[in-house]
Amino acid sequence: MAVGNHNAVHLNTGCVNLGLVREDSRRELLHLLDKCAGSKALVWDPELTEQFGLIAEYSLLKEYEVDRMFPLRPSRLPKSTVQHIIFVTRPILSFMDHIAVNIKKEEEGDGFGRKEYHIFFVPWKSFLCIQKLEELGVYGELTNVEEYRLDVIALDHDVLSMENHSAFYDLNIDEDGTALHLVAKSIITIQKQFGVIPVVYGKGACSKQVCSMMQKMWDELGDHSEEEHSQIDRLLIFDRSADLVTPLVTQLTYEGLIDEAYGINNTAASFPPDNFSKTSKSDDLTTEKKKVVLSSKDELFSQLRDCNFNAVGPNLKKQAKIISEKYEERHSAKTVGEMKTFVSHLPQMQLAKASLAVQTSIAELIKEFTDADAFMETLSTEQEFLNGVNTDKVHPYIEECLFQKKPVVQVLRLLCLQCLTNNGLKPKVLEYYKREFIQSYGYKHLITFHKLEKCGLLRPSGNSWNYNTIRKSLRLWVEDINEKDPQDIAYVHSGYAPLSVRLVQILSHPGWRSIEEVLRIIPGPTIPGIQQVKPQKKWQGSLSSDSSSSSIVTLVFFVGGVTYAEISALRYLSSLKDGHEYVVATTSIINGNKLLKPLIEAD
Amino acid sequence: MSETLEWNPLGENTIRKCCLYNPMGWNSVDLSKNMTCISKYGGLIATVQDESDTSRSGKRPDVYVYNAAGREISVFKWNSGILLGIAWTHSDELLCLQEDGQVLLYNIFGIFQRTFTMGMECRENKVLEYEVFTSQHGTGIAVMNGLYRFLIVSNIDEPKVRMLADVPGLKRTPPSSWCVLSGPRSSKVLAANDNDIYLLDYGGQSFQQTPAALNSTPLSYIAMSVSVDGKHIVLFTDAGVLWMGSSDFQEKYCEFNTANGSRPKQLMWCCDSIASNSIANGLMPKNNIAVVIYRPKTILVVGPSKDWVKYTVEEDFKSQLGSAVLCPDVDGVHIVTANKHEFLQHVPESVQGIFKVGSMLPGALLNDAAKEYSHKSEKADEYLRMLIEKQQLEKAVEQCIHAASVEFQPRIQKLLLQAASFGKSFVPSPTLTELFVTTCQALRVLNAVRDFDTGVALSSAQLKHLTMDCLIDRLVLRRQFHLAYQICDYLKIPSDQGSSRILSHWACYKVQQTEVSDDSIANAIRGKLKSAVGVSYASIAEKSVECGKKELAIKLLEFEPRASEQVRLLSKLGKHTLALEKAVLSGNTDLTHSAIARLRERTNLADFLCAIRQHPVAYKLHLKYCRQQNERMLKDLHEQEDNFIELAHCYIHDSFGTFRPEERVMLLHSALDNFSKARDEYCTKATEEQLQLLHEQTNLEQDTESSYVEGSLHDTLHSLLTSNQIKKAEQLRKQFKVNDKRWWWLRITALGEQRNFAELESFSRSKKSPIGYIPFVEVCMNNHASEEVPKYISKVTQDKRVSALLKTGNVKYAADLAIQTKNLSDLDMVLKKCGPEHRAIAELVRNAMVQYQRR
8 A cells, every 4th residue: 555655754764664654544544534525625623733734735635526625614614616524623612612612604505416414523522522423413314423543643763752742730639530441442552553562661640651551552452463473562651740840941952942932833833923024035025924834854953952052052953054065065076977976966956045045043042042031030940949949939030020020931830849859848938829820810829729739730838759769869950061972861951861861771781670769759659560461572682683772772652741851861761872763652642831831721 | 805895886886784773772763653863974763753653642742852871861741633654854953844744843852943834725725745954055844735736945944834736637646646846946846646747946936847768658646856966856656666867857867677566664765965966067987876765675776777675674573564765865875673773885995995895996005015014924025016016006005095085884994994904004194194185084083973872883985075174063062072073172273163153052052951050060061161261151150141040140151251241241231330340440431321221221320329339440431421421420429428629629619610700609609618617727728819809800800801810819919019009919918928939039039020110219228129120130131121230130149140140131241250150050051051142251260160160
């Protein structure tokens, strides 16, 4: 089946070929589209449009007779002559109302003949939604109600994401375990593709549940060939709530900073267009934001993304030099043959040059962001907290932010970080903060505080968690970080080593048995390695056949989200070539803002 | 040579009567007074007393079902209408035809399956004669009713009755003979009106058929029969002459005078239709067919070239009537008497080749060689060399293997396999080895199922045609679970098609047992199925529900690994609470939602709430659902649980949803109530303050045009200050005990925004600033009043001054100051702020840093 395509070759380059995951999703999508023969219009849950871009490009959809695309709105659909209207949506109740409105209005007639209606639920067909559609009286109008099981999307050659942004909130505030069920399903999907992962580790409240659910599901599947040996050797299920410190800390890698400053969604970020106008040849005066796809497809970006931002400048300079040197080669090219090779390299060089220009513009924007006073002060406050300094009393900078009514998220990030690094705040301190906070931002944040406390981001002192013990025994603070030539994962936060990734690192060397005491004070149960199937042939030395993949591949599944800095840290560990490689899976990619925003009571 | 004991030459061919079972397992059966039928592919025997014989004494007959060896499988009393005939269908169901045209189907255990009727006309005029036949569509039945009309159902699984054309020229007498001619598309009836033969179809047409090259001039045809494969027909005239030919009447094989004009008791073909079907249309040599005529005490077999064999049937005791029952199978004829079950067939070629006296075929030589070898005679070598020289050893092995496979007696099978094995060791051929192994396996299975207790009389050719899977299915149908399981295990059939499937069937049977307690059945099933993969306990449970055993079903569902199935069935059984419990356990929230919804539909609110609170997971999901869809219910739930805080939050939410001040106050009072019930002092106080603030804000709105209600205290103060209502602001400051620092920030920001720098300056002098003086610098900068900055720089404490200077963009001064104070962190800060235009300054700073660092 030739559904694979060149648009996504960069997915195939990892130690596990994640391109296969994409191909599977593509095939399933096309299969679903085939069920509605004839011209079709897709009506999108807005969240999904970009996600689907990662699976199938528009030209492909066109081949399958997708003529029109509309966003899902609670109003009449634009007129069209298509035979099929397909709603592509997540199972969200309020969207069912929209769909009902759409169908009812459409049925009132527009003279374009009868249409058939379908719904593709992504990623699961929900009972409640169907019940709702029945209540709304449109269920009978639907020809096909399908489930498009888009469990995980390959964002890059080593990152899989469920793009389920509400997972942390659902799990910790609503105590709705749907996300866990989906995580387990995703792991099953991954296992179907790459084989049963022999050993499972886990940390955090959810890990146990996911693990048992996943095993139950695998049993339900019944007969499976066990001979097939897995391409992934270990699975680590990591619950975000076991390490809430890391996402609160400002990410200092290039990609992390882009995410902090501009937000990356579905591998793309939008920037103010001004900085790019020089580089882009078209002089149109659009004020539309400049959208840049950030993935390893761009060679330069894949070199820069994991660097500490302080190393990005020199890197760009080096790159500029290489490119200009290459251009200079044209002078040294004397023979026709040499000239020919030079010309043949031209398109590549032009591409590299364009990419350099784009990355330089982005880097300039990031520089502006990091040079701001607020950024510097926030950073130094964070570093104090992470060092265990000034955590026990009201911090003047937080106070200042409150009195100046700085953005809520920014204040809460610091506040929660202080609380976590101090193992909870003294009741007096906490009450002071709350009171001042409410005076600044309003009474409704009473609920915000309740939610923050519920998910463990904010709490009065008294709890087994002890940041300083953990910091010391796991060396979470590393002095003298060399940002340009990193020697430790701590470079991603210029000093702070993300707890989550440190645990992964220790799992590989020397193993969790060495830190049992510490694991006990990190919240949630620990899964110290459950054997799913007998150890592999691969381990027992089929070295001769494929020595390239002889390292142990660990899939780290972050339930509740992972930051770009954490991904970079894991890539750094992979790059050490010490016999371990890592693949990341997550419910979604987050940062402190994305983590906190849903918890904050909206205006 | 015992191998050829029952052989009889028949023209160029040989026919044999293999004894399958002797004696039979039954005690005494009088076949002469019974209606008896024998099934194809396995030789099941069903027999029932002919009611027309017993002069309707009122005593209803019993229907007996035996396996091929005469072991009783079941017996059941016939108490429906008058039974006209019985026959086996292709799926081993017993078809019982009543005089009134009603057809009833039973399984081999005498359990009624289903019924259909041949139509009104049959009911009114009674069925006189019938024939059950097999076609590609399955089993069919044709009947002739009292009006001498023919009705046909081509497939009893889709009983569609069609009436055939009338027999032309028929007067008051029935057709002299008839039979079904089943074709690939439709089945028709051949009927003879004396000496005219017609082919009747259900298009209402009849076609007269004339037997080719007929020499005799019969008055009427009194019997006729079509072979199992529908290719050959035999006509029997009133003069006792047989006309044998193709079923399209175009080709005559022979005419044979039996010299007996009475109607035979049975007339049929013995032919190998499996082999003939595998060879394309009709080009089959005709030496493998023969007509069998049964009259009491004799069986006459007539070949197509007028050769014949006559067997005497040993008639048992008292009866003078024939007590044998014959039934054609696909590759021979079953002959069952009270004592024996025999199988009449043409001797397969390979067997003939080996055992025929004086045969020099490779197989025969190899067999001899092996025999000599076992006698330690050097002749073995001689024979073997002969074969090797002629390069016939491979052929020889193949023949022996094949011959073994078609033999019924294990003794002979063994002999032939030994010969094959002996020869095989001289020809290393993987294909031969494969053939040998599969043949051994097949024979082992065949011998096992042919055993007296199982009694499946299946020939090797039949097994091949039926397929192993089908045989296993039939064993399951016969409840031979153990044997079926062993076969699957022996043949290493994947468990989902093999052992697990059989265990499921067994379990489905097991649940029907009524004399055993539910617990022990459940335990027995679990015990056996524990290690089986992919067993659907749900389907077993469903079966158990069908048998009216709900409790057992629930017990069995405990073991079902697929939660969705478990929940679905439990809900169906009305066990909604248990269904909810299982759904929760599965972790599948969608399933839980559906279980909650069903529970809600079927129970009253109080019970529902009581049930759901026992499952926190479900409770939380329901809460979330209510939060989105049913806020009234949400509050009820919180109320019920005394969840005051959550309840308060609901009221707070509501308060933000309304724009009417009184309502807002009322809602906040409700929130306050709940907070105080929850003894949450902090929240209580905060709510009280909010109420006060709301009161103030409402008043303010009445006095002025601006909007205050949506804002925080900070916002309110800010608005007041920027609109110069300082007094009011001061009042609120006191009322809400506003932090001094906040007050200062508010004041200077407001002044800055108003660009009231004079007032700002005087404010800076009013008191010592609790927030230092950098904010003043910032405020000036933010409002583009850099000229004001110097007024405050000097007030900034020494250690903050460099950063204050940097804020104003005055890198030069900052650098100077930092160098002066020799503060490393300040220097670093300056350096970071140095742009390309500050190259000289940066150089200075760097030098200073190096200098101080050294110290």
